[in-house]
Amino acid sequence: MARRRFLDLDHLTFRLTIGALAGIAFFFLIFPTVIVLLTSFTSTASLRFPPPGYSLRWYAALLDAHQMQQAALNSFKVAIAATVISVLLGTSGALAIGSSTAGWAKILDSIFMSPLLLPALAFGFATLLYFSLVGVPLSLTTLVLGHVAVCVPFVLRTTIASLAQLDPALLDASLSLGAGPIFTFRRVTLPLIGRGIAAGAFLAFMASFDNVPVSLFLTDARTEVLPIHLWQIIDTDLDVRTAAASGVLIVATVVLMVAAERFAGLSKQLH
Amino acid sequence: MTAAPAANGPEWRLLLPLGAFFVLFFAAPLVVLLLVSFSDGLALNAFSLAHYAKFLGDSFSLSILIDTLLLGVKATAVCLLFGLPLAWVCVHASPRLRSLLLFLVILPILTSVVVRTFAWIVILGQQGILNKAFLSLGLIDSPLRLLFSEVGVVMVLAQVQMPLMVLPLITTLQRIDPNLAEASRALGAGHWRTFRRVILPLWLPGLVAGCILVFAACTTAFVTQTLIGGARLVYMPLYIYQQAAGANNWPFAAAMSVLLMISVLLVVYLLNLLGRTRAVPRHG
Amino acid sequence: MSGRLGRRDLLKAGAAVGTLALLPRRAAAADPLVVATFPGTWNEAHRDVLAPYFRKKTGADVTQTILLATDEVAKLEAARGKPPFDVAIMDEGPLLDAVKAGVIDKYPVDKSPNYKDLVPAFQEPWGPKISLQVIGIGFNPKKIKERPKSWNDLFNPAYKGRVGLTALNSTLGMAFMVDLAKTRGGSESDIEPAFKALKELLPSVGAISANLGAHAALFQQEQIDIAPYNFNFVQTLKEKGVDIDFATLETGIPAWRTSLHLVKNAVQPDLAVQYIDAHLAPDLQEDLERAPYWVIPTNRKVPLKGEIVKQVAKSQDDLAKLKYQDWPKINEHRSEWIERFNRDIKL
Numbered sequence: 001m002a003r004r005r006f007l008d009l010d011h012l013t014f015r016l017t018i019g020a021l022a023g024i025a026f027f028f029l030i031f032p033t034v035i036v037l038l039t040s041f042t043s044t045a046s047l048r049f050p051p052p053g054y055s056l057r058w059y060a061a062l063l064d065a066h067q068m069q070q071a072a073l074n075s076f077k078v079a080i081a082a083t084v085i086s087v088l089l090g091t092s093g094a095l096a097i098g099s100s101t102a103g104w105a106k107i108l109d110s111i112f113m114s115p116l117l118l119p120a121l122a123f124g125f126a127t128l129l130y131f132s133l134v135g136v137p138l139s140l141t142t143l144v145l146g147h148v149a150v151c152v153p154f155v156l157r158t159t160i161a162s163l164a165q166l167d168p169a170l171l172d173a174s175l176s177l178g179a180g181p182i183f184t185f186r187r188v189t190l191p192l193i194g195r196g197i198a199a200g201a202f203l204a205f206m207a208s209f210d211n212v213p214v215s216l217f218l219t220d221a222r223t224e225v226l227p228i229h230l231w232q233i234i235d236t237d238l239d240v241r242t243a244a245a246s247g248v249l250i251v252a253t254v255v256l257m258v259a260a261e262r263f264a265g266l267s268k269q270l271h
Numbered sequence: 272m273t274a275a276p277a278a279n280g281p282e283w284r285l286l287l288p289l290g291a292f293f294v295l296f297f298a299a300p301l302v303v304l305l306l307v308s309f310s311d312g313l314a315l316n317a318f319s320l321a322h323y324a325k326f327l328g329d330s331f332s333l334s335i336l337i338d339t340l341l342l343g344v345k346a347t348a349v350c351l352l353f354g355l356p357l358a359w360v361c362v363h364a365s366p367r368l369r370s371l372l373l374f375l376v377i378l379p380i381l382t383s384v385v386v387r388t389f390a391w392i393v394i395l396g397q398q399g400i401l402n403k404a405f406l407s408l409g410l411i412d413s414p415l416r417l418l419f420s421e422v423g424v425v426m427v428l429a430q431v432q433m434p435l436m437v438l439p440l441i442t443t444l445q446r447i448d449p450n451l452a453e454a455s456r457a458l459g460a461g462h463w464r465t466f467r468r469v470i471l472p473l474w475l476p477g478l479v480a481g482c483i484l485v486f487a488a489c490t491t492a493f494v495t496q497t498l499i500g501g502a503r504l505v506y507m508p509l510y511i512y513q514q515a516a517g518a519n520n521w522p523f524a525a526a527m528s529v530l531l532m533i534s535v536l537l538v539v540y541l542l543n544l545l546g547r548t549r550a551v552p553r554h555g
Numbered sequence: 556m557s558g559r560l561g562r563r564d565l566l567k568a569g570a571a572v573g574t575l576a577l578l579p580r581r582a583a584a585a586d587p588l589v590v591a592t593f594p595g596t597w598n599e600a601h602r603d604v605l606a607p608y609f610r611k612k613t614g615a616d617v618t619q620t621i622l623l624a625t626d627e628v629a630k631l632e633a634a635r636g637k638p639p640f641d642v643a644i645m646d647e648g649p650l651l652d653a654v655k656a657g658v659i660d661k662y663p664v665d666k667s668p669n670y671k672d673l674v675p676a677f678q679e680p681w682g683p684k685i686s687l688q689v690i691g692i693g694f695n696p697k698k699i700k701e702r703p704k705s706w707n708d709l710f711n712p713a714y715k716g717r718v719g720l721t722a723l724n725s726t727l728g729m730a731f732m733v734d735l736a737k738t739r740g741g742s743e744s745d746i747e748p749a750f751k752a753l754k755e756l757l758p759s760v761g762a763i764s765a766n767l768g769a770h771a772a773l774f775q776q777e778q779i780d781i782a783p784y785n786f787n788f789v790q791t792l793k794e795k796g797v798d799i800d801f802a803t804l805e806t807g808i809p810a811w812r813t814s815l816h817l818v819k820n821a822v823q824p825d826l827a828v829q830y831i832d833a834h835l836a837p838d839l840q841e842d843l844e845r846a847p848y849w850v851i852p853t854n855r856k857v858p859l860k861g862e863i864v865k866q867v868a869k870s871q872d873d874l875a876k877l878k879y880q881d882w883p884k885i886n887e888h889r890s891e892w893i894e895r896f897n898r899d900i901k902l
Contacts, residue, residue, distance in 0.1 A: 010461035021356035026372075028353075028430050029379055032390030035400070039393055045795040046775055047393050049400050067618055070587075093289030096282040112289065115297065117483070119491035119535055121508045122528035125515050126304035127296070129525065133303055133313050137637050149297045152289070203381075210383040212494050216512065220630070220639035221589045221620035230385045231494055234392070236594035236621050236768025243393075246386040253381050257374070267373040331898050396776035416716075418778065419762050421902075502722050502765040503902045517724070518890075519629050 033250055040243035047240060058244035065241060071229040078140055078225065079208040082147040086204040089148070090155030091197055095189075097156075098163035113157065115150045120213035123149065128217040143218045143225070147208040154207060155200030162196025163189075198264035202256065308525035322526035332510070332527075339507040340534055342424065343490040349429035350436040350485045351478065357433070358440035358477075373441075380434040388495045391427045392418065395499070419501035427499045432488045436481035443477025444470075479546030483539050490535055507531045587616035588826045590642035593813075594621050594768030596787040597644070600848040608842070609833050615826055623766055624649035625724050631658035631818060641821035642830055645682070646726040647811045647882040648889060654681055659816040666828045669835035669854065674871055677853040682816035685834045687851040687874060689810040689867055690730055692802040693774065693784030693792075703802045706735050709781060710752070715759045719779030721770050722763060723896040726811060729889065731783040732896070733880055734809045743884035746892065753899060763900055774799050787849055790862055794847030803866055810877035 035049055040058055042051030062068065093112060097105045115123065127146045128138075136142060166189065174184040212227045219225055226245075233242050260266040311317045326332045361372045379387060394400050395417040402414040417423040447470065455465040471478075493508040500506065507527065515524035588609075592601045598621050606617045622630070624645045631638050635658065645653055653659050662682045664670050670683055677684035692703040699714070709718050721728040732753075736746035761779040764770040771788060773779045775797050789801040815831040817824060833839060840857045843850040849862050851874070859870060868874045 010463055014462035014466070018356040018359050021353055022360040025353035025357040025433065026375065029357075029433060030375060032387055032394060032430065033379070033382060035393055036386060036390040046797065049393050066616065070618065089289040089292055092285045092287075096285035096289075099282065108286070112293065117487045117536070117539060119487070119508070119528070119531050121491050121493055121511060122304065122532050123297075123300065125511065125524060125528055126300035128515075129307050129313070129521065130296075130300035130303045133307075133315075138634075145296050148292065152292075156289075206381045210381075210385075212384060213491065213508075216493065217515070220634070221591070221618060222639060224618070224620070227383055227385045227494075230383070230389075231498070232621050234385065234389050234498060236766060237598065237771065242389060246383075246389060249383055249386055254378065257378060257381060261374070267370065267377060331901070334901075392772075392776075396778060399776070416761075418776070497765075501769070502763045503900050505897070505901060516633075517626055517629050519633050 036243055036246045037250060040240070040247035042240060042243075045240060047243065058240045059247070061241050062244050062248065065245075067224070068226070068229060068241070068245060071224040071226045074140065074224060075209050075226040078144050078147060079205050081144045082151050082208040083201050083205040085144070085148045086151045086155045087197060087201050090152045090200060090204075091159055093152075094156050094159035094163060095185075098160045109156075109160070113153045116153050120150055120211075121216070124214035124217040127214065131218075138218055138220055138223065140223050143215065143223060146214045146218045147211055150211065150214060151204035151207045154203035155197065158196045158200035158203070159193055162193040166192055195264045199260065199266050202260040202264060202266060206253070206256075304525050304528055307522055308529050310522060312522060322523045323530070325523065326526055326530060335505055335510050336507055336530065336534065339490050339531070340538065342421070342428070342496075342506060343486045343538070345425045346428035346432065346489040347482050347485045349425060350433055351482065353429070354433060354436035354440055354481060358437050358444055361437070361441050362444045376434050376437050379431070384431060384492070384494050387431050388427060388498045391423075391430070392498060395423050395427075418499060419503065421504060424496060424499045424504060427495050428489045428492055431492070431495055432485045435484040435488055439477045439480035439484065440474070443474055443480070447473045475546055479542055483542050486538060486542070487535055490531070586823070587618045588642070588823055588830055589618045589620065589640040590827070590830060591622050591627050591640045591644050592619045593623070593644055594766055595771055596785070596791040596848055596850070598768070599791065600843055600850060604842055604848070605834060605839065608839050609830055612833060613826065613829055617830065621768070623725050625652075628652050628656060628658065632656050636820060637822070638818045638820055641818050641823055641827040643816045643818050644813065645816060646688070646813055648726060648729060648886055650681065650814065650816075651882060651886050653816070658819055660819050660821075662817060662831070663828055666825070667832040667835065669832050669837070672837065672854050672856055673835060674853055674855050676875060677812065679814060682814045683831065683835055684812040684814045684853050686813050686853060687810055687877075688726070688813055689786045689808050689851075689877065690727060690734075690783055691786060691804050691808065693782055693789045693799055694802060695774070695777070695780040695798045696800045697798045698780045703781065704805045706738055706783075706804070706806070709783075710756060710759070712759070714781050716761050717780040718756065718759045718761055719770065719773050719782030720756075720760055720763045720900075721767065721783070722765050723893045725766050727767055727770070727783065727785055728896075729885065729892070730809050730811060730880060732892070733885060734806075734878070738806050743881040744888070750895065750899065753896070757900065786867060790849045791847040801866060807878040808867065810879060811882070
């Protein structure tokens with residue numbers, strides 16, 4: 001009898017601690033995003049929470065924010081281009097690495113994933129120095145090239161994971177039935193790892209769209225991207241339009257995430 | 272004869288595009304960075320260690336580097352403290368709740384860091400909600416200075432990078448055989464004991480992975496450090512940016528970038544070692 | 556089956572859009588003119604008044620990048636062949652650096668019809684002065700009942716933890732330090748008294764902003780209640796409903812002139828000159844001389860009025876009598892002082 005009560009107390013404290021800490025963590029994970037959304041509907045020009053009144057005026061103001069729209073367009077173009085290149089490079093790289101168990105493969109895997117570990121700011125600066133040395137002026141193209149380096153690891157990771165779940169028997173079957181390697185790739189491998197690639201592409205797109213450290217060095221006033229523009233405004237002004245812009249970004253991210261979940265099973269790819 | 276599947280080495284032809292890109296646009300810039308840090312400028316004429324000496328010999332600069340690394344450690348610790356229970360709950364929740372929880376965990380990573388940090392500015396101010404809540408709960412007498420303080424920066428960093436900790440934790444926890452915990456408890460060990468002696472050691476690879484990702488992200492988190500830290504809390508990213516973009520002092524900034532990279536990689540390496548020596552062998 | 560086709564189609568579509576995005580942009584109808592502007596009131600005034608005025612006159616759009624003058628010089632030096640913006644805005648100190656660095660062109664006076672209407676003191680071969688900025692003490696009248704009179708009020712122990720400062724890379728910060736030094740026996744060559752005072756003040760400081768715009772945020776979020784501040788910025792914040800007021804210094808009003816410049820190798824030099832000229836036009840300057848901007852005009856045809864007359868000067872002649880600082884002397888030590896300040900304030 002006494003033994004059971006001892007165990008219950010132990011179990012109780014365990015569950016309470018875990019539950020409390022997890023609860024706090026969840027709350028703080030979501031809380032700021034909710035605050036931004038609510039603040040964006042304020043009727044005044046200041047960022048007080050709770051807002052003294054509610055209105056859509058700041059979202060309406062976004063329609064006049066030509067510079068912000070141009071920056072968003074730039075971000076979008078760069079993200080699409082970076083994602084396409086990342087998918088092409090990442091998929092071929094993943095096929096090479098994923099299909100081999102040699103030590104080389106593991107080393108290459110670490111090398112190609114290293115952009116995620118190195119301080120992106122240092123890499124951004126390094127890329128600026130590189131292009132300056134070679135004499136290439138900054139443009140959206142150089143920005144895309146800088147972004148691809150930090151976006152490709154996402155495609156690589158999810159595609160390799162997808163390949164790992166691919167049953168080699170299927171490939172053998174296809175080959176033994178007379179199909180060539182390219183045909184096998186197109187009709188057997190690609191459809192099966194399609195979801196992995198799509199998840200990686202989605203992550204790469206978001207990584208490029210939201211990127212700050214590389215964009216900080218590779219953009220200037222003529223090639224403004226949205227995160228830098230927003231940061232500049234926030235750092236210098238605390239304009240409520242940034243809250244509205246944030247609201248739009250949050251909604252867009254949620255929508256894209258739901259789509260990614262439906263078409264690529266995103267959450268399953270990430271764990 | 273159909274081509275035999277590559278069994279010994281990676282398919283070189285498939286590797287070429289990615290490899291070429293990496294050499295041209297990842298390795299080459301880093302090499303240039305290194306070269307510039309040892310020279311006088313883009314002309315790359317003189318060879319000198321002057322910039323490294325200037326940084327390492329200056330207590331102000333060194334303190335910035337150390338503060339940055341410490342910041343990473345503190346934020347990682349907070350992430351770990353809250354990330355472990357979070358991951359635990361995600362894994363042990365019912366399937367439907369789990370998808371929702373996962374969605375909530377992943378969403379922050381995908382939202383722009385500028386947006387997330389901006390939210391905290393609204394929350395942490397003297398008149399912000401956090402202070403108002405603490406005041407009304409009677410926990411404090413006068414508003415805390417959270418914005419522009421290291422506590423604030425650590426807090427925001429931990430929240431912003433939390434998903435990077437939680438995802439590897441979830442992945443690893445899911446792979447641990449639940450029978451092991453059952454067995455441990457059946458043998459009489461309490462929940463806490465089971466957690467400490469059975470779960471944690473097996474969970475270690477996930478912890479290490481999460482810590483590495485979070486530490487790397489926190490030390491280089493330019494936006495969060497500057498927006499929440501303000502002008503008085505200077506960390507390496509801002510310092511590098513000030514020297515590179517503000518003072519056009521490229522060689523010095525390059526030296527600082529190299530030092531930052533080396534420090535971060537060193538810590539990552541140490542964390543990896545820690546993981547490997549403490550890890551429990553899976554079989555036998 | 557259809558799902559799989561859907562994904563591949565998506566990939567193909569993405570590839571198409573991606574390649575389109577990479578194609579060099581054909582020179583569109585009119586690329587916007589890219590200009591630099593200061594944070595705070597300036598950024599708002601230029602965005603909300605000057606840009607529409609300019610678009611009406613020339614049909615061209617403007618992209619404005621918010622920078623401090625010192626950062627502008629750095630960026631222009633870093634990219635001489637293709638400068639990131641065509642119009643620079645400078646305060647007196649950084650202007651000397653810009654001229655020395657050779658990053659701006661002499662102003663083509665013959666292409667600028669409004670130039671001749673400027674008060675002679677504001678005509679300058681390197682670029683016309685578009686306004687005057689004066690500093691004083693910004694304070695929250697709800698929290699600070701006694702109107703501040705001099706820099707010494709910042710040191711009042713009653714305001715501990717509520718004092719704000721700004722970094723020396725902005726003219727506000729530098730002008731403040733120099734004036735503080737002068738009120739305590741120093742000069743433009745020696746601001747040691749100011750650094751000594753800074754050490755005294757630091758424990759009282761609530762926050763130090765990295766630049767002017769952030770300074771506004773500090774007042775708005777009530778992180779600070781009293782700080783050295785620009786006349787214009789205080790007015791703008793007041794209009795936004797922030798509790799703030801401007802107190803003129805009894806020791807004399809420090810002032811400096813702000814000007815616009817044509818950048819060397821500008822991508823659209825003619826448009827740039829038209830932009831600068833637009834800022835000199837009497838109707839525009841009159842439009843800026845009201846809430847919430849209160850930009851002090853430099854065109855002879857625009858009389859001083861409103862808040863400017865109340866708090867700064869009654870006429871152009873009075874403007875000439877404000878406390879101007881010796882920027883060539885200040886410039887000799889500027890970077891050294893900036894670095895020292897950054898070290899002294901670090902927590």
